Amino acid sequence: MSHAMAERVLIGERELAPYLRGGGLADRARGLLEQQEETWELLRKGYESLRTVETRLFEFDGYAVKVQFNPGRLTSSSAKVDDKSIKERKCFLCPANLPSAQRGFLYGGGYLFLCNPFPIFPEHYTIPCVEHTPQRILPSFSTLLSLTRELADRYTVVYNGPRCGASAPDHLHLQAGDKGFMMFDEEYPRLKGRIGVTLFKGKSLAVVSFSHYLRRFVAFESDNQETLERAFSTFYQEYQGIVGGDEEPMMNILSSFDDGLWRLAVFVRSKHRPSFFFAEGENRILLSPAAVDVGGVCTTPIEGDFRKITRENIVEMFEEVSLEAGQFEALKSNLREALRGTH
Numbered sequence: 001m002s003h004a005m006a007e008r009v010l011i012g013e014r015e016l017a018p019y020l021r022g023g024g025l026a027d028r029a030r031g032l033l034e035q036q037e038e039t040w041e042l043l044r045k046g047y048e049s050l051r052t053v054e055t056r057l058f059e060f061d062g063y064a065v066k067v068q069f070n071p072g073r074l075t076s077s078s079a080k081v082d083d084k085s086i087k088e089r090k091c092f093l094c095p096a097n098l099p100s101a102q103r104g105f106l107y108g109g110g111y112l113f114l115c116n117p118f119p120i121f122p123e124h125y126t127i128p129c130v131e132h133t134p135q136r137i138l139p140s141f142s143t144l145l146s147l148t149r150e151l152a153d154r155y156t157v158v159y160n161g162p163r164c165g166a167s168a169p170d171h172l173h174l175q176a177g178d179k180g181f182m183m184f185d186e187e188y189p190r191l192k193g194r195i196g197v198t199l200f201k202g203k204s205l206a207v208v209s210f211s212h213y214l215r216r217f218v219a220f221e222s223d224n225q226e227t228l229e230r231a232f233s234t235f236y237q238e239y240q241g242i243v244g245g246d247e248e249p250m251m252n253i254l255s256s257f258d259d260g261l262w263r264l265a266v267f268v269r270s271k272h273r274p275s276f277f278f279a280e281g282e283n284r285i286l287l288s289p290a291a292v293d294v295g296g297v298c299t300t301p302i303e304g305d306f307r308k309i310t311r312e313n314i315v316e317m318f319e320e321v322s323l324e325a326g327q328f329e330a331l332k333s334n335l336r337e338a339l340r341g342t343h
Contacts, residue, residue: 045072050070119177158252159251184296185295205220251266
């Protein structure tokens with residue numbers, strides 16, 4: 001980032017100081033949000049809209065999915081992410097293209113901490129790489145873990161793969177939002193013992209798979225960042241081996257840190273959007289699942305879709321976009337063996 005660009009985008013310490021109440025990254029993020037609500041009209045309107053959302057709750061076997069009507073998410077939910085559309089638009093996460101009123105601060109040298117003007121979470125942040133580089137998890141994984149630990153007091157960190165809900169698949173970014181907001185946050189500890197299958201358990205690593213939560217995922221728990229990085233690298237290799245190809249395997253990640261332990265849930269995917277997203281007329285529902293959706297809070301920006309969506313639609317959507325059951329069983333088997341050989 002050039003000096004002139006830094007002057008325009010980075011918030012000054014004196015400007016931020018009145019909004020800080022303590023130390024740490026989580027308080028700094030909260031302070032930035034307060035400052036931006038006062039000075040950036042687009043963000044203020046986004047949060048005003050968020051406070052009017054309606055919700056519906058659909059209950060399943062020991063867990064639930066919440067659907068919210070959030071008209072402020074129309075742009076993100078309907079974003080065109082094909083190669084042609086991406087090439088023809090300016091990247092909205094590059095510092096040079098940020099709105100004039102948007103401010104942020106640097107994180108880890110190479111990332112910019114920003115407030116999301118189209119929020120889903122009550123406090124919603126986007127953390128893009130300063131450089132324009134493709135959305136990929138491997139180059140950003142250690143940053144995701146460090147960010148998770150530093151934001152542990154208030155926030156969960158999420159990652160959307162380039163073909164799994166990232167509205168900027170051409171620009172590397174993470175997101176963060178309130179702990180406890182997603183249904184998954186409360187349900188995971190309870191369901192782990194009931195429907196989770198342990199694939200590996202060692203001194204500083206536990207790996208558990210879930211096949212019966214509407215969506216399919218693998219959870220990693222560890223108190224050691226290096227161990228977790230190695231385990232995820234093993235998972236990535238085995239996952240790519242199952243689905244083939246050179247592109248990043250499709251995934252959404254929810255990452256949290258509590259009581260000295262990382263919990264990383266990796267939801268494995270086969271499709272970006274369900275078939276009803278592309279249907280015609282009354283059969284169409286504008287719902288494009290990303291990390292927060294697989295975390296149990298689905299967002300639709302169209303009121304008619306919010307009113308008509310059914311429990312069956314939700315089951316259909318998650319079954320369609322999740323990794324196919326047979327492939328997931330193969331992944332579990334291969335991962336179990338690989339972890340035994342490397343941990």
